[in-house]
Amino acid sequence: MDTLAFEQPIEELEAKIQQLVDQKADDPDAREEVRQLRKELNELIRNTYSNLTSWETVQVSRHKDRPHTIDYLSLVFDDFVELHGDKHFGDDRAMRCGFAKLGDQKVLVVGHQKGRTYQERSKCFFGCAHPEGYRKAMAKMRLAAKYKLPVICLIDTPGAYPGIGAEERGQAQVIAENMFEMSRLETPIICVVIGEGGSGGALGIGVGDRVAMLEFSYYSVISPEGCAGILWKSAEHASKAAEALKFTSKYLRKFGVIDAVIEEPLGGAHRDHHQMASRLKMYLSKTLRELQDSPLTELVEKRYEKFRAMGVYLEDTAV
């Protein structure tokens, strides 16, 4: 098991506690020590996770045990009915779509899927969708709008796939088309970055009435490695690029790009899938109720204004 460097002290302490529990389960002194150590452990996790650097946050967002779209499909939703295929080219496994129930509410879920085992990961291109994935997502979202089903997008991608086939099949065009159509789609849309929000690949399912991020996810114009390669001339400077890009949930909330940060369980979502899922479910249910209070035309109008207001520039008014 590969441990993130900053998690090493945590795992060492966890191992120590486990050892005590295993060896001296009946010893009252040992039980007291375990209690004490557990307190220390929580403190250590809390300290570590409240002081993560941007680069460490990226590592958490990519953690191999972090819950993925299919985990949330079973933990947050009921009765997921997958809808495959873009009806043009194929069925991109990096993009999952389907009907599901959020409590009593019928919705359409769209989400990037990364895969966990090597075999799954290569089938999913590590969460990098091809044009057929974005086309599939848009087709299912149109279907949802037709029957007034709200759309929930779970974003978790290093970026849209860079390859020959992807270019031949219009990667740039499909991402543009999705933003264009999502901006005026007549049904509520909630987008949540659950792990990696990798540039255009994220935005291709990222235009909604509300956009939220899980606490230790990131959402960026470019990957830290890509940025470092261009501006620092070497991917080794990824941690510097990560700091400079200010792409963690805290910054994005400040820039007005996202509406909410969903707090993760102590020590990150990978430590407690169930708790993370229940927080996500709470956010989605509450937000959906808010959105359903507005007439659809008003919703679309507000969605436009939301994205229209983004950006920071100077303007001399008196000339």
Added chain:
Amino acid sequence: MSSSEPVAAEAEDLSLPRRKKRGVPEGLWIRCPDCSSAVFRKEAEKRMNVCPECGYHFYLSARQRIEQMLDEGTFEEWDKDLRPSDPLTFKDKKAYADRLVAEQKRTGLVDAAITGKGRVRARPVAVGITDSAFIMGSMGSVVGEKLARLVERATEQDLPLIIISGSGGGARMHEGILSLMQMAKVSAALARYDQAGGLFISVLTNPTMGGVAASFASLGDVVFAEPKALIGFAGPRTIKATIRIELPEGFQTSEFLLEHGYIDRIVPRDRLQTEIARTIDYCGK
């Protein structure tokens, strides 16, 4: 692996080397990157910066494009006063704030886009141009805001819209997520323009990549491209590094896109006015 991956080397190689480099005076001769001929600069300039030997299209500044495309004296610039700021206080090897000042001095532009209205063969149009010389023509908040206002005014004034893209840099890294959001912002404005029945002619020039290709540039009702332009989502170097095989000859060129169905017409520079006017006559109100 990013929509904003610039293609620095490619973009620079293909542009007309106007600036002085290491004390070498501006050349009388330039080397055509396509046919390798030595071309007399004056000769190329006479032909709208097109190689007289092979028809390769060299770099043209946004101002030059306005001169070539619009009827003389008809251009009225919009939102000249929008200036870039540095919301991230971004710093790589150089501070973004310093980079902006240097680019403004070098190019004479305030940022990478010029917008306004004018006439093409007497037909009124709203027009936007991104200039690949300014931080690779990348889109930050100013480019996004100028284009969004352009599209909104075109909607209000019921004008055909022409955007000429020259952006190797895609979404501008130095403004982080705010640059990425400009893609959504301009695309949303275009969706409304579309709903109102407006005609959008997108003209792709060398290079149009990343977040610019993946937003407004690909959303034209009619999409034109200059010959042999580099157009695509991911930079060729990123793709090569990902798939580890050589890219096919002519990959991501205008001709490649035409073949795969993503552009309507390849339009040489000297035909642009005619082609725009004709399209407006077919579709415009």
